[in-house]
Amino acid sequence: GQQVMQIPQYQHVQEGEDFTTYCNSSTTLSNIQWYKQRPGGHPVFLIQLVKSGEVKKQKRLTFQFGEAKKNSSLHITATQTTDVGTYFCAGGPGTYKYIFGTGTRLKVLA
Amino acid sequence: GAVVSQHPSRVICKSGTSVKIECRSLDFQATTMFWYRQFPKQSLMLMATSNEGSKATYEQGVEKDKFLINHASLTLSTLTVTSAHPEDSSFYICSAFARGGRRTDTQYFGPGTRLTVL
Numbered sequence: 001g002q003q004v005m006q007i008p009q010y011q012h013v014q015e016g017e018d019f020t021t022y023c024n025s026s027t028t029l030s031n032i033q034w035y036k037q038r039p040g041g042h043p044v045f046l047i048q049l050v051k052s053g054e055v056k057k058q059k060r061l062t063f064q065f066g067e068a069k070k071n072s073s074l075h076i077t078a079t080q081t082t083d084v085g086t087y088f089c090a091g092g093p094g095t096y097k098y099i100f101g102t103g104t105r106l107k108v109l110a
Numbered sequence: 111g112a113v114v115s116q117h118p119s120r121v122i123c124k125s126g127t128s129v130k131i132e133c134r135s136l137d138f139q140a141t142t143m144f145w146y147r148q149f150p151k152q153s154l155m156l157m158a159t160s161n162e163g164s165k166a167t168y169e170q171g172v173e174k175d176k177f178l179i180n181h182a183s184l185t186l187s188t189l190t191v192t193s194a195h196p197e198d199s200s201f202y203i204c205s206a207f208a209r210g211g212r213r214t215d216t217q218y219f220g221p222g223t224r225l226t227v228l
Contacts, residue, residue: 043154096159
């Protein structure tokens with residue numbers, strides 16, 4: 001079946017450093033979504049990418065969807081302690097059914 | 111923003127009992143809801159797709175007789191873990207898609223239910 005892998009699994013950064021997580025799907029995706037889950041919390045929707053090669057920005061966060069629509073990345077510039085959490089990508093062949101990636105856990109050291 | 115609630119937030123039960131978890135969309139109608147389970151420090155695993163007025167669609171490896179799903183209205187889906195065993199202990203999270211409008215294609219997650227089976 002479809003698999004969605006993320007690397008790295010864990011990342012520790014000093015506050016102010018940049019951070020990137022990569023998402024790779026075994027199949028072509030209709031679209032991809034990104035979520036953030038704080039420790040003890042539930043996933044919170046960040047963004048959705050639909051078009052091949054699409055790039056979207058949200059303040060310090062930059063999201064990219066690959067040309068082949070099988071990979072995506074999330075880049076955070078100048079991390080802050082509030083960025084701590086696990087970042088998941090989620091994609092699927094159709095519109096509604098999403099398979100979550102393995103997640104990248106980010107720790108930011110003050 | 112859209113709100114999805116889950117009840118209960120935490121439940122502890124004895125092995126062999128059944129537990130019902132409710133997922134409600136509070137300010138929008140959801141024709142489709144999803145049930146996930148999440149083990150500690152792991153990703154969310156899709157268990158089933160719940161469609162209002164029809165049978166749920168279960169993912170491979172998920173026992174439909176073990177995890178009963180009912181989507182009786184456009185705002186409520188329930189997951190019943192029948193004859194629970196310790197290995198069913200997990201964090202269960204539901205999500206809902208809005209029906210049309212600008213919220214389409216965005217999942218809204220409930221806060222989750224932590225089930226502990228003794």
